Amino acid sequence: MAIKKNIYGKKITPFDWQEKAKEYKNLLIIAPTGSGKTIAAYNWAFSSDKTERIIFTAPIKALSNERFLELKKAKKDVGILTGDVKINENAKILCMTQEIYTNHFAHLPNQKVVIDEVHYMFQDPYRARAYAEGLYKTSKDSDILLLSATITKKAIKYFEKITQRKLDIIKIKEKPVETKYIGKIPPEKLTEYQPAIIFLFSLKGVTSIAKNLANYNEKINNLPSEKQLQKILKLAEKYKINSIELIELAKRNVGIYHGNMRYKEKIFTEILFRKNLIKFIVGTDALSLGVNFPAKTVIFGQLAKYYDGPISKREFLQMSGRAGRLGLWDIGYVGFINTPYESFEYSTEILYNMLLKRSLEPEEIIVAPSYKLIIRQLSLKDLIENTEKVKEVIKEEVESISKLSSKEMSKKDEEELQKDIENEIKKLTKTIMHKNNIEDAEKIYKIFQDIYFDEFDPYTNLYIAEKIYKNNYQVKCIEIYDYFTEKDTQREKLQFLKFFKGLTRSEKYRVIGLNEFEELIKEEDEFVLDPEKIKT
Known part of the structure; x- marks a missing residue:
C-alpha cells in the first residue's frame, strides 16, 4: 500500500x-x-x-x-x-x-x-x-x-x-454508506441532523442563513463546550483569522464557505468542521468539489442558481454525496429547508422532488474558442483587411473545437460558430483601432499577442496591453491590479500574480512591484503562497 x-x-x-x-x-x-x-x-x-x-x-x-x-x-x-x-x-x-x-x-x-x-x-x-x-x-x-x-x-x-x-x-x-432522502427538515429538527452542510448559491444567502442559524443555536444553547471554544480560539490565532464574523459564527457552532474567502479562512473552517468543533457549515457549491468535508447530513436551502436556473442531477448527486461517511455515519441524510433565497419563483420542495426522480442528463460540452491561438497567427493587417487568412485560421479553430467537444457539431453548427468568432474578431479589431493611429495600434497589438492570458477575457488582455504600451513597456503590478480588479478578492489577486509572474519570463517587459504585490497577498494570508505552513 x-x-x-x-x-x-x-x-x-x-x-x-x-x-x-x-x-x-x-x-x-x-x-x-x-x-x-x-x-x-x-x-x-x-x-x-x-x-x-x-x-x-x-x-x-x-x-x-x-x-x-x-x-x-x-x-x-x-x-x-x-x-x-x-x-x-x-x-x-x-x-x-x-x-x-x-x-x-x-x-x-x-x-x-x-x-x-x-x-x-x-x-x-x-x-x-x-x-x-x-x-x-x-x-x-x-x-x-x-x-x-x-x-x-x-x-x-x-x-x-x-x-x-x-x-x-x-x-x-x-x-x-446508505443515503436517505428525508425531504423537508423543520427548523426545530435541524440539530437532530448535525453535523450538517447547508448549500446555497449566493453569498448573501450563505451569510444570512449562517447568522440566523447561529442565533438559533444560541437561543437553544446548541453551542461548543468551553473546551471546544478554547480550541476554536487557538486555531483562529494559529491561522491568523482576523474576521470577527467567522470567529463569532464559530462560537455559535456555525461556519461559512464560499469561493471569495481567503485560503486560510477556508482551512480554518475545514479543520473546525472535521474536528467536530462546529456542527454546521453553510456554503456554496464550492464545497462540492473534492475538499474533504464529511457530514452526517446535506441540506439544500436553494436548488436553483440566479443565472443558470435549477441545478443538474449530476450537481445534486455530487453535493448529496457529502452525506454519510464510513466509520462515522453509516447513514447519510439529504433534505431541504425553505429559505427566502431560492431563485425567482422556483420552489425548493418541487425542485427537490423533481431532482430525486430525474435521470442523469447526457453530458454535452462545446469547448470555448481560443482567441489566443487565433490572434497569434494573424497580423493586425490581416484583421483590418479581413484577409482570407483570417477565415482560414478561424476555420481551423472551429475544426479544433469540433474535435475536442463532446457534442457532435453539424455543418450548420460549424458555420454559425465560424460567423460568431469572425464577428468577435471584428469587434476586437475596432476596439484596437479606436483612438489609436496605425503605428500605435500595431505596437499595442503585438503586446496583446505576446501577453495574452487565458484566464482573462480578450478585452481585459487588450486593455492591459494598451496600458503596458503607454507605460513604455513597464508592467506596474499594483497599478494594473487596482485598475482592472472588480472585487479585490484573494482569487483575483492570485490570478493577477500568475499573470505578472508569466511576464517576468520575457525580456521585453519591465515588471515593477511584483515583490510588493506578492507581499500584499502574504500580509493578508501567509499560507496561500506557502501551503507547507498548513498543519492539519
Whole structure:
C-alpha cells in the first residue's frame, strides 16, 4: 500500500476494487462522492517504480494543496505547481492545475497521470478546453487514470475518443454508506441532523442563513463546550483569522464557505468542521468539489442558481454525496429547508422532488474558442483587411473545437460558430483601432499577442496591453491590479500574480512591484503562497 494514512492521520484500509485499480494501464473510475476514489488513485499511481513522473491534476487550488500535503505527510518526493505557487518542481510526484498539465506536461512520455474530478469539465465550459486539450495531447507512452463522479455512457465514449485509447472501467454505483432522502427538515429538527452542510448559491444567502442559524443555536444553547471554544480560539490565532464574523459564527457552532474567502479562512473552517468543533457549515457549491468535508447530513436551502436556473442531477448527486461517511455515519441524510433565497419563483420542495426522480442528463460540452491561438497567427493587417487568412485560421479553430467537444457539431453548427468568432474578431479589431493611429495600434497589438492570458477575457488582455504600451513597456503590478480588479478578492489577486509572474519570463517587459504585490497577498494570508505552513 503506497499511502497508509490520509492527511488527517486516519488509517487507509482499501476495498477490493481500490486494490484492483493497480492492475490497469488506462483506467476510468466512476464512483459517487465519498466512495474512496483517491485511495484507488494512489494504488494505481504507485504500482510501478519505472514511471518517470506521477502527476495529479485538480480543478481547484485547494484540491491540489490537499493532495500535496497528504503526499508530503507520507514522506513522498512531491512538488506543487499552481501558477502562483511553485514548490519542488523537479520532484517525481507533482500536483498541479489542469492548465499547467495541458500546457507543459501532457506531451511528455512515461508519466502516470491522474485527472481528478474530470466530470468538472461538463460543469464549467470555460475550463473544459484545458481538460479536453490535456486529454487529447497526453503522450501515447503515458498512462491515464480519470476519476469521475457518476456519468453516462455518452461521457465514457467521449473520454475514449478524446484520449485516443481504450479505457478499462471500474464503476461503483453506490457509496459504502446508505443515503436517505428525508425531504423537508423543520427548523426545530435541524440539530437532530448535525453535523450538517447547508448549500446555497449566493453569498448573501450563505451569510444570512449562517447568522440566523447561529442565533438559533444560541437561543437553544446548541453551542461548543468551553473546551471546544478554547480550541476554536487557538486555531483562529494559529491561522491568523482576523474576521470577527467567522470567529463569532464559530462560537455559535456555525461556519461559512464560499469561493471569495481567503485560503486560510477556508482551512480554518475545514479543520473546525472535521474536528467536530462546529456542527454546521453553510456554503456554496464550492464545497462540492473534492475538499474533504464529511457530514452526517446535506441540506439544500436553494436548488436553483440566479443565472443558470435549477441545478443538474449530476450537481445534486455530487453535493448529496457529502452525506454519510464510513466509520462515522453509516447513514447519510439529504433534505431541504425553505429559505427566502431560492431563485425567482422556483420552489425548493418541487425542485427537490423533481431532482430525486430525474435521470442523469447526457453530458454535452462545446469547448470555448481560443482567441489566443487565433490572434497569434494573424497580423493586425490581416484583421483590418479581413484577409482570407483570417477565415482560414478561424476555420481551423472551429475544426479544433469540433474535435475536442463532446457534442457532435453539424455543418450548420460549424458555420454559425465560424460567423460568431469572425464577428468577435471584428469587434476586437475596432476596439484596437479606436483612438489609436496605425503605428500605435500595431505596437499595442503585438503586446496583446505576446501577453495574452487565458484566464482573462480578450478585452481585459487588450486593455492591459494598451496600458503596458503607454507605460513604455513597464508592467506596474499594483497599478494594473487596482485598475482592472472588480472585487479585490484573494482569487483575483492570485490570478493577477500568475499573470505578472508569466511576464517576468520575457525580456521585453519591465515588471515593477511584483515583490510588493506578492507581499500584499502574504500580509493578508501567509499560507496561500506557502501551503507547507498548513498543519492539519
